[in-house]
Amino acid sequence: MQTGRICLAVATRDRPKMLRQALLSMCALDDVAKAGVDILVVENAALSSLDGTIEEFAGRRVGTSITLLHEPRLGIVHARNAALDHALANGYSHLAFIDDDEVVAPDWLSELHKAQTERRLDLIGGPVHAFVEEKPCGVLAAALWRGYQARVMRVERAALDRHRRDSDGLIMIATNNWMVDLEFCRKTGLRFDPRYNLSGGEDSGFYHGARRLGARTGWTPRAVVSEEIPPERLSVVYQFNRAFDQSVVSFHRKFETRPRLKWLIVPLSILYKTLAGGALLLALPLTLGSSLVGAIRALGFASGRLAGLFGVQSRHYETTTGR
CATH class of the missing domain: 1.20.1280 (Monooxygenase)
Structure with a gap:
């Protein structure tokens, strides 16, 4: 077993430029106290096309391997369970997820791991900010972007309030900023539910399943990731x-x-x-x-x-x- 080693996974499909930005940020992560880090890219597509990208990033972060895992069966649950199976089979202590349209702050993983360790949590998450590559064009897109930012801020304020009141175990932990202690998965056999394969919501299903099995869950405001909002979402x-x-x-x-x-x-x-x-x-x-x-x-x-x-x-x- 790779004791104290984190498998940092990202599932991806048809977003090579965004994935590259995500990998750049992951390779720039600060060291995590008492834990090593390996990166896993799960390509959820009929044909694999990311070998060149993986070769480009190999060796960029000292002591970190980057592995490409091809999951040809379409569906987010197939991709997430492929990452979970990989992490369990290779003896990792933790599995973390971000999305392929996100970038992470340099201290993101160290803060996530620190909070999880100090509070002895089975599942932990953090805030997700939003950004655009270019300023939205047009009155409608600009209004939608302001509204989207306001919504993100409301969600974070509500989470902060729960965190301050020591009730952050009630915050649903989404896989766009997520880490699980794999010992909990080994003990319970919990996996992502195939019913959510094409619908999404697999992270909500996992969270509620974990809570039913007695998981200690929480949220930390210090582990921040940022999601890119492409123009087609501002409609x-x-x-x-x-x-x-x-x-x-x-x-x-x-x-x-x-x-x-x-x-x-x-x-x-x-x-x-x-x-x-x-x-x-x-x-x-x-x-x-x-x-x-x-x-x-x-x-x-x-x-x-x-x-x-x-x-x-x-x-x-x-x-x-x-x-």
Whole structure:
């Protein structure tokens, strides 16, 4: 067993430029106290095309190997479980994930590992900031970007509040800033659920599964990653569809064991979100457009809940955005 060694994994598909930026940031990571680091790239595509990229980064970080693992079966769960299997089979003590459209701060992994070790947590995460490569063009894109930034800040403030009140175990740990103590996985056999393979939400499923199995989970504000938001995500259609997909996924997770209850709760949720979306649209002149993202996402959420009632499933991961 590679005691005290972290497998830092990133799953990728059709985003070679973003992946390269992610690898550049990973190779610039600070050393982690009492732990070595290896990088694993899981290419989720029918044909592998990243050998040249891996060769380019080999040896850039002293003491760190970079491995390419090809997972030809399409789906985010296939990719994540391939990384989990690799880390378990090779005796790593921890598995960390970021997304291929992110970059990490130099102290990200050391802060994540430090907080996990000091608090003896099984699963830990941290904040995700957002950035754009170029300033959005046009009034609509600029308004969406302001709204997106405001939403990211609200999410982080809520997490900080829970952290200060020692209730950060209730924060859902997403795989865009995520680390698990693999001893917990070895003891429990917990894996990513195949039901979320194309829909997304596999990290939420893992988090809730871990909590049911008694995992100690937490969040640290000091371990920061930053997500690049490409222009195609700053559109009304994308923001609506993303909220729709997330709503559908959470609907099926919450009501799969309570099918009758959904007909009591969900109609009220749909009504509330529809009214909230309408109110945010009316507030656009007062917010200088920054409430647009909230309005779109509220309406997308309401539509997703309605679709969930009639058995619709999300297929978010059939396509990718970015470069």
